[in-house]
Amino acid sequence: MRSPIPDYLLEVLDSCGADAGAVADYIPELAAANPERFGICVATVDGAVYAAGDADVEFTIQSMSKPFTYALALADRGVAGMDERVGVEPSGEAFNEISLDPETGRPRNAMINAGALLTHSLVDGEDAAARSQRVLAGFSRFAGRDLVVDESAFSSEFASAHRNLGMAHLLKASGVLECDPVEVVEGYTRQCSITVSCRDLAMMAATLANAGTHPLTQERLLSRPVVRQVMSVMMTCGMYDAAGDWMTDVGIPAKSGVSGGVIGALPGQVGVAVFSPRLDTHGSSVRGVRVFERLSGDMGMHLMDVAQEGRSALRGSYVSEGEDAVTVYEMQGDLRFSGAETVVRAIAEADHTTTRVALDLTRVYRLHDVGRRMLLECVRRLELDGRGVLVIDPEHTLPPAGSSDGLHVVDSLEEVVARGTDPGRTSP
Template identity: 40%
Template sequence: MIPLSPLAAAWTRSKPPLLRFLDNCLNEFSAESSGSVADYIPELSKADPAYFGISLATLDGHVYEVGDSRVPFTIQSMSKPFVFALALDLLGAGRVESAIGVEPSGDPFNSIRLNSENHPFNPMVNAGAIACTGLIYDSKGTEAFEQIRLALGRFAGRDLAVDEAVYASESQTGDRNRAIGYLLKTNAVISDNVAAVLDVYFRQCAVLVTARDIAVMAATLANRGVNPVTGEQVLSAYAISRTLSVMTSSGMYDYAGEWIYRIGIPAKSGVGGGILAALPARLGLGSYSPKLDRHGNSVRGIKVCEALSAHYDLPMLNRSDDARNAVIADYDIGKSPSRRVRRPQEREILAAHEQEVRVIELVGTLSLSAVDYVSRRLAGRSRPQIVVFDLHRVTSTTRAGARLIAEVFEELAALNVTVVLSGVRRASREWDSLREWTAELKNVRDFYLLDTAIEWAEDQIVYRYGGSIDFHETTELAEQPLLKGLGADELA
């Protein structure tokens, strides 16, 4: 084995910038001593206030960890967004939305109050969360908790257990939640079996996680429901997007407005000391530190989120994206023909009609704005007969982008323009998204290689203006481009 140079050795030992940033946060905020450990659930009061762990999960499945990131603690209210998303998928949006609102309450998380329609304000406060659990219990009965536990585990990418001591402690001291439960029953939000619903809810809150777990869970929310570590589509993108919306407005209780103003990332806290933050299409963050502020949020966890958002300018409403960057190349086949060797007659036909095949190479994310720009760019020149879209540099496709590109393809079909796609991986999410909206279109063909797509388009032009191609016809040596200019003696 060749020894590494000192510079190379130093490089391999160096920490990635994000990991160094998390280390700096750990070192700086460990000195923060304000706040107090939750004591209204006796078992939670036993947590070591010195614990401090941070984890960040990227959407390609890499997980950074510092401090006490593997120390288990109970998920508590951080379970609420996941159970809400599960209810949306299991029961349908209509059923869930008819029982639970989506408006911020401005009240503490355990407020015993309903909205003007006698429904919980939103699923992030206790009343809404208990109602969510109750809806699942109505559907699944005694299997409800196992459904919830398994779903939480799929978000985390591993099997999750229950802290039985915390469960027992919550159950023994949960009279306020019982009051909420009976208020919901009185208003027909949940069924008669309040005790059974609350038992599921107490167990749900006592599921054990780590900072690493909740970072992966948050990244799964940020990744439209796909766990970036396991690759599993845990719940539908629809349920996830609705969940992130409610987290944005109500995830941090009566601190939600301040949170979105200062930090700008959908988040959820738990009185066990955890905070998860999910920045859509970017990352998931999990932190654990038991000392809470007056709103019930982890003091150190908030500081980590503030620092991350400020340092990397992450607020989700502060986004800039130049749609023009989506097009990396735009040309006709005269500028870049296929590698296939053509006969003189074919070359003449293609030279005369080169503008009838237009190739547009795309890169990055096919978003609504990117596809809109491409459509206007297409319309800015004379209409071709064939348009080749090369997608092999496309990293993702938004639902809006896929729908708009299907509408562009429909318009091209109405104008008798053939669409050819290249670089599409059949097993990719991008292909699934495109196929959903373009499956009924008859003017769309696809090839894996761009050169193959261009060759096919050339064949159509040659056939249209010169008749069918005899692929088995022999070609004289003198017609070969590499031998052009050689005399008969040199070719003999």
């Protein structure tokens, strides 16, 4: 069986693809971007990756670099050390506003440009070149592959970096920046010019969602206190002067970039990246924001929509004994997107040796709407593959109320075995 998740992502792209906004034109290289590009990638904390559209098209990371540089600086300086230099309060202002504390000169947070410039300067390195190399090497480890700087984009952006240069000189004058202002702006611009794809960004975000451990390499790249600090600042400050709307409508720690990317990291579940170059008035991808709103609603991803804690959704799978054997998948707990994805993936990847499959929901105490829809689609696809599907569901949690889905429902495994090739009763 083929997983339904890539098809769902394609449908999301199709539904969120209306034209609106405009590409960033204050940086010549970005002004030449193809506005029709549109891609998405979702990476789970255990390493599964789902992509659709232009997910492998490369573009410059821009401000989506800020959480990861902040993470490196936190690892080098410690949370308390960084708090002395860069604040954590939402500025309520655009990304390029000169937003400094009037008493201390500290930038309000690390997600606005003033804070990002100072944060770059606080990454360990004996000189500007060493700092830039540490940032590039760190980003490469987050992505799981060697990344490079787009030198054309760097030259284009640095040639028009007058406002950032002004901020850096102001930081120097305020006494909070110790390095040469021009070198810092050059290093920060080089940081923003690292090229990535949605696939890279989703894996980087999934590393944050996985408490700092890379989902594929299993290398611990960040400590839990660092990840908690980064995710907290992303949640409150990552979307600039639209942070309040984002928090209420989407509820996922996120960061946007003027190249058209948006990343989100949902703790313990997934990293998501969307790319579409047309921007709104806040400097965020119009279609990217729409996609996140759709995913949050469909998948129950809002951070404040808290699920009850539970163990792994897939308790186990086995083949029953007897002549009319059946492959049984036992589920448990609170079944939301991440749990349902684990079950669907196990079924999709299995080499079934039986003609019948049973989904055992006996131990499922709550079935979220997205989990229900994913399991129903799984049933449909298994049947298209020629397999008989039964649902062990004594509480009838899978069929929506009043629905007649034609599901073959039984109350126990014993009924499955006793019925042999008879698929069982159809749900009312």
